Amino acid sequence: LKDGPDRVKTLLKWKEWVTEPRDDPATHCFAKCVLEMSGLYDAASGKFDASVIEAQHKAYPNSEDKGKVDALVKAVQALPPTKNDCTAVFRAFGPVHMAHKATSINLFHDNKALTKEIYEKLGKDIRQRKQSYFEFCENKHYPVGSPKRSDLCKIRQYVVLDDAQFKQHTDCIMKGLRYITKDNILNCDEIKRDFKQVNKDTGALEKVL
Structure with a gap:
């Protein structure tokens, strides 16, 4: 529009x-x-x-x-x-x-x-209204008080961890942002669209997608 x-x-x-x-x-x-x-x-x-x-x-x-x-x-x-x-x-x-x-x-x-009860019942198991996928996925896979909660300090600095928990966390975010489809296919158009939304050139991006 x-x-x-x-x-x-x-x-x-x-x-x-x-x-x-x-x-x-x-x-x-x-x-x-x-x-x-x-x-x-x-x-x-x-x-x-x-x-x-x-x-x-x-x-x-x-x-x-x-x-x-x-x-x-x-x-x-x-x-x-x-x-x-x-x-x-x-x-x-x-x-x-x-x-x-x-x-x-x-x-x-x-x-x-109708949905108020659903959100209240499912709590942290469903992304709440106006909650970012980053926050939702962090709380789902690295909840407060969990042994690996401190790993978020590294993850927020774009450090790639080599364990199943990090892979699940990444999958949660990528599917939430619609960068990966429900069939686990990379959605290149959606990624490029977000780059264009913030006026970023997609030339270099297209070479690696």
Whole structure:
């Protein structure tokens, strides 16, 4: 989304699951990005995938009524293969989003009233709202009072340790930042995107990726 007088207003709409302006290519690409990152759309095959919805409800069965979840699953499964194009994906999924938006909000943890109990119950086992992945992964793999907590002093200075605990910690951060996919594939585009966000040249980076 480009800078401009309407940027903040548009971002706030997207945050509230309102995909407007509907004729803006930026909205289309934002929606496609969300669908890909959540696993609902696979760019390689051009297919929509409802399995992530079923998995989410299995993990958090109290987040939404099963009948509504089944209706959303059925709607996604009925979508035809769609070419890897922002506008095409947006138009294909748009009616499903509009019809099942409330269900999606509940299911994917954006209803604060429903998710408060989940965050409180899982505590340190789930990344809390506004908590960085660095803090979450440190507390998960090097909790306060643990024998290797002091290793964080080295890790924060970018020292690479040769043990399983450090590898798990690194995997936690890299997947949290989406630098590695759930299938353990390096996400080069996401890494380069972050470099560009802070106005860093990606030339040297691209040579090693």
